[in-house]
Amino acid sequence: MVAHWADYSGPGYLSFIEDAQPELVQLGFYGAHFWSLVHTPAFDGYPAHFPERGLRECGLWFEEKNQQLHERGVKVVGHFNVEFLVGDPEGPDGPRGFFKFYRELWDENEMGPRPVEDPLDLLERSIDGHPISQPGYGIGGMQEYWACLRNPHWQAVLKAWVKRGIQRGLDGFIINYFYRHDCHCKYCQSAFRGYLQERHTVDELKAKFGINDLDSHRFEELVFWHDPNESTPLRREILRFSQISNKRVFDEVFHRYGRSLKPDLITAQWNHLGNFSQISGDERCLLPAELWGKEETYLWYSTGGSATFTDLEKRFLGEGTLQARYIRGAFEDKPFTLGKYESTRIRTAIAELAANGGAPMGFYTNFIDPLAREEIVRYYQFIKRHDDVYRANRPYAEVVLLFPRTRVHAEGDVEVVARFREIGTELLDTHVLFDVLPDDSAAEDKITKYQHVFRPTNANLPNPGALQHVSQFTAPYTVRVSASRPAHRDDELAIHFVNYNREEPPKTPDGRPSPGGGIQDEKPIRARGVRADLVLPAGNRVSAVDAITPEHPEPVVLEFQQDGNRVRFSMPDFLVYAVAQIRLEGNF
Secondary structure, eight states, rough: OOOOOSSSTTTTTHHHHHHHSSSEEEEEEHHHHHHHHHHHHTTSSTTOOOSSSSSSEEEEEEEHHHHHHTTTTTEEEEEEEEEEEEEESSSSSSEEEEHHHIIIOHHHHHHOSOOOOOOGGGBBBBTTTOOOEOOOOGGGGOOEEOTTOOOOOHHHHHHHHHHHHHTOOOSSSEEEOOOOOSOOHHHHHHHHHHHHHSSSSSHHHHHHOOOSTTTTOOOSOOSSOOHHHHOOHHHHHHHHHHHHHHHHHHIIIIIIHHHHOTTTOEEEEEEEEETTOSSSOOTTTTTTGGTTTTEEEEEEEEEEEEGSOOOOGBOOOOHHHHHHHHHHHTTOOOOOEEEESSSSOOHHHHHHHHHOOOOOOSSSTTTTSHHHHHHHHHHHHHHHHOOOOOOOOOOOOOOEEEEEEHHHHHHOOOOHHHHHHHHHHHHHHTTOOEEEETTSOOOOOTTTSSSSSEEETOOOOOGGGSSSOOEEEETTEEEEEEEEESSSSSSSSEEEEOOOBBBBOOOOTOOOOOOOSSSTTOOOOBOOOOOOEEEEOTTTTEEEEEETTTTTTEEEEEEEETTTTTTEEEEESSSSEEEEEEEEEEOO
């Protein structure tokens, strides 16, 4: 897949799509960004970079572009901001942004009647009853407000926008800004009291939260994300409520309603994980396992600024490998991608997703740059050529690392998450083949297949470098190793090698690592001397081992030695990404 917020209106975009041949494109804006900004002088700036000014003019442009992409065999998913509003309710020139749209430009023939007369009735409210507002990005010199997702009238607005996007030819929506602020509107107050009443007895409310009478209790705050060091049981209960109620609105608007109009509607949430920030980040950090990704087509998780540079001297690779394995395990191996703000290390960004079961993508990649465009096309065509290696493949691992979601939910414990990161990094550095599963959904039948189980909550853990009866790889710490099996066959294993070694850009003037200024700063250094000593599934013999890389279209036949259930081989030197294809014969 590819996703771009800018430059998609240029003359070279469609030819890039024709060459790269992605299956899915995230393009265009259909939620609050569109209806707030497209009619304003700020239409062509951040965040949406609309190609045309005007509700009708830009809407028609998107319809035409969607049709052109469909003609090229691509699914089109539109960005949909669900609550972040830009505009001013009043001013010398009247309302601006969203408020002008709602009061003056809402077309009832197009979207039905306005749900309420006054758009201020749609907004989140502070404890003193005022709309929650901030200057924020300063887009077009306008203020920013937040609609309340629990407000049924706002849900009606969202449904009108969903219907309009489907009519314009979209295959689905990628939805962002699924937040809740410290909103005390009547809908939040009522919903939270109902949530507490359903979840806790009167005695539990008194003992856990000091609430003597739920109906009359005054909540001084109804927070969302917050500092884990300042967390309390009540704050986490509010955060849990916020995330559950957000998910219910998501399901109502996009799954119940959206799929009533288009049964195969693709849905995804644009969420944030960073380096596993919990309580202070991650829109699902306290969401119960049974709701985690329920009915969603794919997952998008942004790694933010935590993975856009390397610091090899400190053994920091700027990677999303551990995050990818967590999402894969938590989402039960359904499609996902990582949104890395990466316009320099384009090859590693694609390779780490390909190697770990994700949907490789170019996000913010400068396809206008001929070098970047060439590498995106090269890597995407490599994946397409070896479709049987990638499509719906299954992870092959000997060890499982459990993510401590139970402790995060029960105690708000983020120190154990830090321990999880430490163990995960050590497993990666020592080239152990491992999966990640959340501990609240890792049933016994799921983990008994693994040779070893790593629980960050257990102080007595085995040494990853001394594990017995597992595969071993000789490679520098800058190489990551993973393995997979084809979707419906057991006669092949694929071992994936991703190389993060590079000639780093000079540090910034204040001494920090630089993310670089484009693909010319990627400068990978070839990986050499990589050897594998792989444990095979019982009863299997190896018939052949080939090495493939994006840089060399033809497979290289490798010599190998099999000793019992182990096979050994050496990889040729490779630049960024290589795969060893192991052909098996025997009892499957």
